[in-house]
Every structure is written in C-alpha cells, then in structure tokens.
Amino acid sequence: MSLDGSILSRLKFFLQALSDFVFPPVCCGCDEEIESGLICDSCRLLLFTSELGVCQRCGRPCLPDEPICGLCGQEFFLSRVRAVGPYQPPFSSLIQRLKYEGKTGLVPVLGGALALLVRQDSELSRADGVCAVPLHPARLRERGYNQAYLLAQEVAAVTGVTLLDPLVRRKNTRSQIEMKDETARKRNVEDAFAVKPGVRFQGERLILVDDVMTTGATISAAAGRLLEAGAGAVMGLVLAAALVRK
Numbered sequence: 001m002s003l004d005g006s007i008l009s010r011l012k013f014f015l016q017a018l019s020d021f022v023f024p025p026v027c028c029g030c031d032e033e034i035e036s037g038l039i040c041d042s043c044r045l046l047l048f049t050s051e052l053g054v055c056q057r058c059g060r061p062c063l064p065d066e067p068i069c070g071l072c073g074q075e076f077f078l079s080r081v082r083a084v085g086p087y088q089p090p091f092s093s094l095i096q097r098l099k100y101e102g103k104t105g106l107v108p109v110l111g112g113a114l115a116l117l118v119r120q121d122s123e124l125s126r127a128d129g130v131c132a133v134p135l136h137p138a139r140l141r142e143r144g145y146n147q148a149y150l151l152a153q154e155v156a157a158v159t160g161v162t163l164l165d166p167l168v169r170r171k172n173t174r175s176q177i178e179m180k181d182e183t184a185r186k187r188n189v190e191d192a193f194a195v196k197p198g199v200r201f202q203g204e205r206l207i208l209v210d211d212v213m214t215t216g217a218t219i220s221a222a223a224g225r226l227l228e229a230g231a232g233a234v235m236g237l238v239l240a241a242a243l244v245r246k
C-alpha cells in the first residue's frame with residue numbers, strides 16, 4: 001500500500017502542528033519561545049548587525065575595542081579572518097544546533113550573515129573562490145553533512161563567488177574547543193589536511209569558511225595547504241571566534 005503525496009504532506013503538517021503544540025518552537029539562539037521557524041527576530045537582527053574586528057598585527061578576529069588580539073606572534077597562514085560574533089550565545093547556541101542537532105534549516109540565515117560580511121569587506125569581496133574546512137570522511141558519514149560546506153555553499157550562492165572544494169581531511173582530529181593547551185592543538189592539526197589530487201592554484205585569492213575559530217590552528221593548517229598548492233592568499237570567514245584577551 002502506498003500513500004499519495006497529498007495525504008503524506010497533510011499528515012506531516014498535522015504532526016508538525018501537534019509537535020508545536022506539545023513542544024512550542026524555541027529560538028535556536030536564545031531559547032525564547034517563537035511562533036514558528038528556527039530563530040527569533042532579535043537573534044536574526046544580531047546576526048546581520050554584529051561583526052568582530054580584525055587584529056591589526058596578525059589578522060585574527062579581535063574585539064572592536066582591542067585592535068590587537070591575544071594570539072599575535074603564533075604562526076598564522078591567513079591574511080585576515082572575518083567573524084560575525086564571539087563564541088558565546090546566541091552565536092555558540094546557533095552553531096551547536098546546526099552542528100549537533102541537525103538544524104540545517106539555519107543555513108540560509110547563518111550563510112546570509114556570512115555573505116553580508118563578505119560584501120562589506122574590501123578584501124573578501126574581491127575573492128576568486130570560496131571553500132570550506134572539510135570534515136574527516138568518518139565524521140561526515142556520521143553527521144551526514146559538513147556544516148562548513150553548507151555555509152560556504154550559501155555564501156557562494158548569495159555573493160556569486162565561485163564555490164570550490166579543494167581540501168580533504170586526513171585525520172579525524174579531536175575538537176579544538178576541548179583542548180586548552182596550544183601545543184596539543186598544534187599537534188592535533190599538523191598534517192590534518194591535504195589538497196585533492198590534481199588541485200593547483202595560480203595566485204587565486206580564496207575565502208576559507210568554518211563555523212568556529214578558537215586559536216585558529218585548524219583553519220591555519222588548512223590555509224597552509226591551499227597556499228602550498230598555489231593560492232595567492234587565504235582569508236577566513238567564520239560565524240564565531242573564541243576571543244583571547246591580550
């Protein structure tokens with residue numbers, strides 16, 4: 001026996017209405033009850049108005065009132081990184097829902113906020129291509145999607161910058177957020193990435209997208225491989241950055 005499409009979609013609508021009644025939808029950023037959707041108006045507004053500064057010395061994200069970040073001096077292969085906000089709610093909650101709770105319906109709004117940063121940045125707006133920090137194939141199978149790639153796809157669609165997929169992850173690195181020690185982080189990401197066979201660049205300026213940046217060791221390791229493969233510059237684009245005060 002098979003159900004036709006209209007019965008299925010009515011059933012789906014009914015089940016959604018029932019579940020909204022039993023569990024009213026809450027905003028993925030601040031947990032406030034909302035009528036429908038995944039994000040409330042104030043979190044949405046914050047996403048499209050917030051941006052972190054860029055460290056004048058090393059290009060990492062920094063607080064708007066502190067022009068120099070707390071991580072200067074450590075090796076960093078990106079020319080600059082633009083970030084929407086600090087790694088704290090609502091930014092951290094939105095990322096966790098996207099990553100671990102399958103809320104891929106957040107991609108248009110989160111990718112839209114990233115695309116706005118690209119448009120407003122004198123360097124990123126002139127990029128030749130946009131790509132994502134890849135997941136290890138085992139983790140990709142487990143999760144079913146790479147949230148960074150979904151965001152890069154959205155940025156490409158909104159800005160018109162060409163979407164590329166040049167990198168692979170060779171090591172299933174542990175979460176950088178779990179590791180407090182810088183040496184441990186560095187060892188964790190060494191040789192974690194490679195470019196796909198046959199990938200060669202000729203001085204292109206690339207945007208590299210990730211969801212979160214902590215010290216930048218992961219995104220920097222990935223950027224290093226792109227530079228070795230001939231990229232002219234790599235610029236980072238992340239939703240949230242864990243800021244270290246100087």
Ligand SMILES: [Zn+2]
Pocket residue numbers: 027028029030031032039040041042043044090
């Ligand atoms: Zn909210």
Ligand SMILES: [Zn+2]
Pocket residue numbers: 055056057058059060068069070071072073
């Ligand atoms: Zn710095």
